[in-house]
Amino acid sequence: MLLACLLRRIAPKQPPMSKTTPGQITPLFVTEIYRADMTARAGFEDFIEELDDTCRAIADEDEAGQNWSQQKAYLGYTSYASLNDLPERAPIFADLKAWLDGHVAAFAETLEYDLHGRKLKMDSMWINVLEHLGTHSGHIHPHSVISGTFYVAIPDGASSLRFEDPRLAMMMNAPLRKPSARQDHQAFQSVAPQPGTVLLWESWLRHEVPINLSEDVRISVSFNYA
Secondary structure, eight states: OOHHHHHHHOOOOOOOOOOOOOOOOOOSSOOOEEEEEEETSSTTTHHHHHHHHHHHHHHHHHHHHHHHHTTTOSSSSEEEETEEEEOHHHHHHHHHHHHHHHHHHHHHTTTTTOOTOOOOOEEEEEEEEETTTTOOEEOOTTTTTTEEEEEEOOTTHHHHHEEEEEEEOOTTOOOOOOOOOGGOOOOOEEEEOTTTTTEEEEEOOOOOEEOSSSSSOOOEEEEEEE
């Protein structure tokens, strides 16, 4: 007993535990969204007005698209399954396509795709007219590389576009994030467009249009590049 006490007296004292120094964080597998706005372009007001009028006129005349929308319980109108020649049908869509081609090429460059000297090419473009209380559930765009939407009419209360973390289905027991968590830690992110905005994303990224609370229609033009 005496020996044990003596040993405790002469044993060197251990230094107090210091606070943990955080390690280095390396972001991996970043998901990028591309945004551009046409509002500064010369003649934008005339362009967006003509595009709005043309979208509404086609929606009024396209009976096949109206029927398909009703069959699919789409509250509004889409030309997704009825028309595949919008740039040839009206010059305003050809003008829009030319503007989009440049932005898609810039996004592909940012993503550092190895296209072996080739360019991505638009293979579909369609009109969406979403009525009051309409919505578009979560989906992806198979067989495409880059997808996007150009916004024509976004009245007060109209839906944003909501993106889903592509890892969500594999998070298993991961706790929910704090409401104050930074943007790149959230499982869902909403992007609010305005007339003249284009949003681009990689086609595998799941996204949705929440319920349109505006009394007016929300008009957009969506497209795929392959």
